[in-house]
Every structure is written in C-alpha cells, then in structure tokens.
Amino acid sequence: MHILAIETSCDETAAAVIRGQGEKIGVLSNIVSSQVQLHAQWGGVVPNLAAREHLKNIIPVIERALEKSKIASRDIDLIAVTAGPGLIPALLIGLNTSKTLSYLWQKPLMGIHHIEGHIYANFIGKNQKSEIRNKKSGIKFPILCLVVSGGHTQLIYMKNHLSYKIIGQTLDDAAGEAFDKVARILNLGYPGGPAISRIASAWTSIVQKKHKPDRHSMSLSLPRPMIGSKDFNFSFSGLKTAVLYLVKKAPVKLKDKKFVAAISHEFQQAVIDVLVSKTINAAKNYKPKTISIAGGVSANLELRKQLEKAVKKNLPHVQYQTPDIKYSLDNAAMIGAAAYFRWQSEKNKKKFINHWKNIEADANLKLK
Ligand code: KG4
Ligand code: ZN
Helix, strand or coil: CEEEEEECCCCEEEEEEEEEECCEEEEEEEEEEECHHHHHCCCCCCHHHHHHHHHHHHHHHHHHHHHHHCCCHHHCCEEEEEEECCCHHHHHHHHHHHHHHHHHHCCCEEEEEHHHHHHHHHHCCCCCCCCCCCCCCCCCCCEEEEEECCCCEEEEEECCCCCCEEEEEECCCCHHHHHHHHHHHCCCCCCHHHHHHHHHHHHHHHHHCCCCCCHHHHCCCCCCCCCCCCCCCECCHHHHHHHHHHHHHCHHHHHCHHHHHHHHHHHHHHHHHHHHHHHHHHHHHHCCCEEEEECHHHHCHHHHHHHHHHHHHHCCCCEEECCCHHHHCCCCHHHHHHHHHHHHHCCCHHHHHHHHHCCCCCCCCCCC
16 A cells, blocks of 8 residues: 655654555655754744745645655555644644645545654564564564654553553653753754764764873763663753753863863763663563664664664663664654554544544644
C-alpha cells in the first residue's frame, strides 16, 4: 500500500510517500523544508511565523513528494498526518491540508502521534519482522526505546507493535531543550544540538592532538543530574543552570573559543552519561531484546556511539538499533511508517474515510 504522510508539528514542513508491504517499509520520497534559518534570528521557534511558513510551503512540498515518488494521487491508499503533540498553529496547517486532500480525493485519513513517528523511524528500510513471525531477522520485541527530542525525553518499553509503556521521563527540560538553552547561553545560535556537538567534537580533537588546553578549561566539571536515582527519570534543567553559573562568573570567557568548546564538550558528555546510564539500568530491569533510540537528539553521533558501546559491554545479547540519521530529525516518512503499522492492526478501516470531519490537533496528545 502507498501512504502520503504529512508533518508540520514544529519548524519543518515535511511530506513523504512510503510503500508498505508485509512488514517492510520503503521510502519513495521524503521532502523536508526546514525553517531553521528563519527561527534562528529569534533564538527559537516562533509558532505563528512557523505556521505562516508551513502555509507557504505545504502544497509545493506535497507536490514534490508525489512527483518524486512517481505515485499518482489516485494510487495513494491512506493519508497520514501528525495530530500532536506540537505547536497548534503549526499542526493545524498540516492537519487542515490533509483533511482537504482526504475529502477531495476520498482517501482515508489517520492522525499520528509525533513521538510514535520518531519511534517507527527505526523500522524504515529494514527487514523488521518481529521474532514472533521470523526468528532469524529484524528488530526483536520487546524494545526499550530512548526517545530524545526537543520536547520529550522518555524511556519507552514496547512489548509489541503499538504498545507503549513510559517507564521514565524528564521531570523538567527535555534533552534537546537543554542543548538549545545551553547553546543560547554560549551564543552558539539555534538549533543548539548540532552546534554543541560540532564544537564538542572539535574540543575532543584539540585534546587528542595534545594541544595544551588552558587550566580553567581543564577543571570544568558539570553535574550528572539524577544519575544515581533508582528510577528511570531525568532532569536537565539544573545542568543548564550550572552552565549559566559558570558563564556568569566570567562572562568575558565567552570570547575564549577553548572555554566554549570545553563547556560544550562537558555539557554534552554530562547529558550522554545520564542518558546512557539510565537506559542501561532500565534495560537490566526490563530485559528488552532490543534497545533503540529516536528523536532529534538521537542524531548526535557521540550519543549513538557511547550507547552502542555500553550495550555491547553490559548487555551483549541485546540488539542495538538506530534510525538512519535523516529519519532521526523531524520528517514525514516516520509518520507514514507509524501509520502503516497502525493501519495493519486496524479492524475497522472504513471509519478513516470520515476522519477529515473530526480529527483535532492536540498540543499535548498522549501516546497510547
Ligand atoms: O525531534 P526533533 O527534530 O524535534 C522535536 O520533536 O522536538 O528534535 C529537535 C531537537 C532540538 O532540540 C535539537 O537541538 C536537537 O534535537 N538536536 C540535537 C542534534 N541534532 C538535533 N541534539 C544533539 N545533537 C545533535 N546532533
Ligand atoms: Zn520531533
């Protein structure tokens, strides 16, 4: 079957056409129009500006997705759209456009949870037959997924497809939010994650080349919040405040590239230490067959590498699964992937033809 998927929950206008067959998903097109440069001027996403850009871009992005996929609209079997969580003015553009197309083309419409999309990015382009059907290959259930994005930090246990148990989450800021806030403190611009990770890796090579880092930079150390707590929750707001204090003590140091690089490195390492430690502890407790990651922060190469190393060392029999980097960041193919698995499990498929009348955008949609 062919799914046209649409995603506009934040600052990317995205459309994709995916093909689902058996338990496989192929991406025929995946168009993402980013508004990052626009929002960078404001230091973060401005909801109404985002909505205006989505409005300008949504039709061209959908047209390009269809064109590239070489699938005619009559051959689309389902339209999938992010219904939440996200910014309401932004969500509404994707939702109303897909409702219009659903009505016009007389195609079923399915609303998808943004985080479910991130999780299902792991199933794109791979043979993901579950163990129940095929013992030899693919992603095995149960899965423990570390979801790390701009709005979410959660450890989610999936006994099977579409079954979600949140076993831990952030009590304050999300990991991506912490990256973005710390980048702002360090004058590194928006979005913060890519900027901090770039500078952190530059710092690693400075140290590796044995250039002598200055004394102050060497003595930098930040807390690893909640790393020792017995639960699987997180807290990143204190870490951000710790960076703020360091900078407030000596604002002139923001001009010192080595200082900024050393802080970036230490901050990133503090976040990774907590994420890795909690994920491994949760896995020891819940005994999944697969550990996976999802969400924008999962594009971070150090996080990917260090979690992989920790899984191999502590849980050698557990499979480690990561999405392709382009599917870690916001995109519509992941929304299509989640919709495909939902569609497969639906008994009453007929009801989706009338969904254009009643799906609503929900800024705080819960994962069910
Ligand atoms: O999933 P996503 O694209 O949007 C949301 O659903 O929130 O995640 C965006 C977040 C931003 O906070 C961004 O700074 C962070 O992901 N991010 C990264 C990296 N790339 C994006 N954080 C750390 N390292 C990266 N390489
Ligand atoms: Zn996202």
